[in-house]
Structure formats: C-alpha cells, structure tokens
Amino acid sequence: MNLSIQLHLAGLSLSNTVRVLEIFGVKRARSTVHNWVHKADLQPNSCRNPDHVAVDETVIRLVDEQYWLYAAVDPASNQLLYTKLEPTRNKGIASAFFTELREKHDVDDAVILVDGDKSLNYACQRHNLDFRYERHGNRNSVERVFCEIKRRTISFSNCFSNASVETAD
Template identity: 80%
Template sequence: MPENTRLNGNIDQIDLEFVEREATPRLLMKLSIQLHLAGLSLSNTVSILEIFGVERARSTVHNWVHKADLQPESGRCPDHVAVDETVIQLDDEQYWLYAAVDPETNELLHTKLEPTTTKVLAYSFLTELSEKHDVSDAVFLVDGSHSLQDACQRHGFDFRYEKHGNRNAVERVFREIKRRTLCFSNCFSNAETETADNWLRSFSFAWNQLI
C-alpha cells in the first residue's frame, strides 16, 4: 500500500470530538497530530503549521495529541504475541513500559506504563491485553522476565522462552519508543504518568498505521 494512502487513512481515523472552540482548521489539527506521532518533533510540527499561516505553541499541539485519545484497534486474534518490559526515561524519572506485539505484523497490541515492575503489574497488563484481543490460543514469546512468565502461567497462556527470532519485533518497537522519548523530551517535561501513558497509546496507534 502506498505510504500516502496509509497517511490519509490515519488522518481520517483521528476523532476531534473533543474540540469545542478552536480557530485552527480541523484538517491542520489532524495533520499536526499525525506528523508528530509519525516522528516530527513538536517544534518542527508548529513550523509546518506556520507554513499555512497558523501560529500555535508546542503545548497546544501536545494537548491535541493527548485529547484525541488515540489507541490501537482492539479485536485482534494473533497466533503469537511477543511480550516484554523495559525501562524508559521520561524527564528525570524512570518508568517500566510493558508492551505486547504481534510478531507477524509488527503491530503493537497493547502498552502500559508503570512506576515499577512486579508480578501483580505484569498479571494486570496481560489481563488488559486479553480484554482487548483474543489471545487465548496465542503462543506468548517471553524472554527472561520472571514476572511475565509468572503472569502467563497464572493466566493459563501457552508461552515459551525466546530471546531472538520473532521477539525481535518487540525489541524494534522498544528501540523506537526510547529514541522518541529521548529526542522529544519536551513531550514529557513535568508530565504526569497518565499523560505519558496516553502519548504511548497514541504512538501505538500511529505505529500500527505506518508499518
């Protein structure tokens, strides 16, 4: 599928029902959200708006992204699910990011940001994943994470240890998320955990549209 077709489809799926009074044309708001989630910094995104004669602050674009409340589509039925947890830096704080990826499509199925990692949080993450997608017959690919292995076992999921192979899908996603959060630290300066979690779901939405 041509890249411009995927971009157009992504823009069409952005819902601006949250808008009450906004002088910016809706098409430019959608374009700004799309460009930022696709990899453009907030500074460069507002520079694009200026080309169209619209001046907006970086915080305004950030708020558009947050309020749009984008997230990956539910209802998937993957054969395999690669799950992992990793530490990411947001502003001056460290958080644990849980992620589930369909290794056959590289699509993000679910993400969750937590202040730490425990067996209870890992179990909760898989519970949320199973509520969004039909993963009852999926094979879960887990590395050395004892908390995720324990969570899979408690859920009764079929899982196996795999360090490479199909697990490379989730590693690629983690590398991109870390690159984005390091490069675009202005997204997360003094941000609440909920705000950062929302941004990561929005990132997941855009990632799935563009891969």
Template identity: 70%
Template sequence: MPENDRLIGNLDEINLELVEREATPRFLMKFSIQLYLAGLSLSNTVSALEIVGVERARSTVHNWVHKAELQPESGRSPDQIAVDETVIRIDDEQYWLYAAVDPDSNELLYTQLETTRTTAISHAFSAELREKHHVDDAVFLVDGATPLEDACSRYRLDFRYQKHGTRNGVERIFRVVKRRTSSSSNRFSHVDPDTADDWLRTFSFA
C-alpha cells in the same frame, strides 16, 4: 517497516469529534496528526502547516493529537504475541513500559506504563491484554522475564522462551519508543506520566 510508511494510513481512522470550535480544516488537522505519528516533532509539524499558509502553535497540534484519543484496534486474534518490559525515562524519573506486539505485523497490541516492576503488575497487564484481544490460544514469546512468565502460567497461556527470532519485533518497537521519549521535551510542553501514557497509546495506534 520504515516510519514514513505510517503516512500511507487512512485519515478517516482519525476521529476529531472531540475537537470543537476549531477553524483549521479537518483534513489539515488529521494530516498534522499523521505527520506527528510518522516521527515529526511538534515544531516540524507546525512548520509543515505554515507551508500551506496555516499558522498554529505547537500546543494546538498537541491538543489535536490527544483529543483524537487514538488507540490500537481491539479484538485482534494473533497466533503469536511477543511480550516484554523495558525501562524508559521521562524527565529524570524511571518507568517500566510493558508491551505486547504481534510479531507477524510488528503492530503494538497493548502498552502499559508503570512506576515499578512487580508480579502483580504483570498479572494485571496480561489480564487487560486478554480483555482487549483474543489471545488465549496464542503462543506468548517471552525472554525470561519471570513476572511475565508467571502471569502466563496463572492464566494458563501457552508461552515459549525466545531471545531473538520473531521476538525482534518488540525490541525494535522499544528502540523507537525510547528514541521518541528521550526527546519528548521537543514534543510536550510538560511531560508527566499521564501524558506519556496517552502518547504511548497514540503511538500504538500508529
């Protein structure tokens, strides 16, 4: 699905109740958030606002995005789930991104950002995924990542080894995340793990 398709989403899904004393019309705030989620940098989003005569700082738009506290909808019941982990870099530091994707819709169901890769973290990731969604009857698609396979076994989840095929959805999402995080200096004034984790939840909503 092209990233621009995210512009089609319903603006009513973006809740700005936590944004107080803001002179900008709510519609423009929500539209700015949607532009950012569609792939625009903060600078380009600010430029789009200037077209309609509204001048705001990049930090202001950044605050709108994060105060909206956008997260993917809970309670999904997918038939299959592609799970994987990959390395991403934030500034000069290396982190592990754990992700679960519904391969039928290519939607991110859950993400978790960690400083390392261990079996215990894979277990915690799987446990939290089970709390958010109805996944006990789903087939988990893994690519041979031993900790995630071990987590599936621990919780008696049905899993299948698959390198390509329907697992390609999670790989495509990882490519988008890596592209966005590699240029995160254009999007955040200060990049730290908490900010990146917050951005990943926002990205999952998109």
C-alpha cells in the same frame, strides 16, 4: 467527535483526520482532535487473533524518573497490540497487563513469546497462556519496537521536560 476519534485510531494522522472532517463541513484544529482522542482514553482495538504475541517490558526515562513500559507486539506485523506504563514492575502489574491485553485482543490461543523475566512468566502461568521462552527470532520484533519507542521517548522528554507521566502514557 466520534468520527474523528475513530479515524485517528484507525491510523489517520491528525492532519488527515482534520481534512476528512472538513469534507463534512466540520472545521476543527488538529489540537482539538488530539484532545478528543486523549480524553477518550482509548487504545486501538483491532480484535485480531494473532498466532504469536511477543511481550516484554523495558525501562524508559522521563525527565529524571524511570518507568516500566510493558508492551505486546504482533511479530507478524510489528504492530503494538497493547502498552502500559507503570512506575515499577512486579508480578501483580505483569498479571494486570495480561488481563487488560486479553480484554483487548483474543490471545488465549496465541503462543506468548517472553524472555527470562520471572514476572512475565508467572503472569502467563497465572492466566493459563501458552508461553515460550525465546530470546531471538520472533521476539526481536518487540525489541525493534522498544528501540523506536525509546528513541521517541528521549526526544519527547528532551522537548517537553515538564510533561507528566500521563501525557507520556
């Protein structure tokens, strides 16, 4: 179980993870591995130390409700560092997002790239993070990632209209 969770979080697809398990004589369905990963409630933690981190939030719709998706992206690789789905947005939630991001990644020396959102600016100041207002440039990476997330969320919401927010998260 532990090996399959680690393999999947390292980037292997569910199918490839199942194939690796079969090498060791363990036969499990993709759905079983998916459930293990989901129950572990882990997000990838690469312990990276990026120079810049683009942070933003956006509204996504799930069925008939809207949620705020907070995300931190490494602009050098366009990889998500951390995400959090919330029913609303405010300074407290933004601050909690940065607390959790700092627990997962060493971003204390990184320049945080934010847009004009006051709650994100407040959270950066509260955590004594070096932040810079940037509308384009390296911040475009988080916008590209959000565009793809929104595309996938719409597809997910259309296909699984009875799914809960926990499933979407």
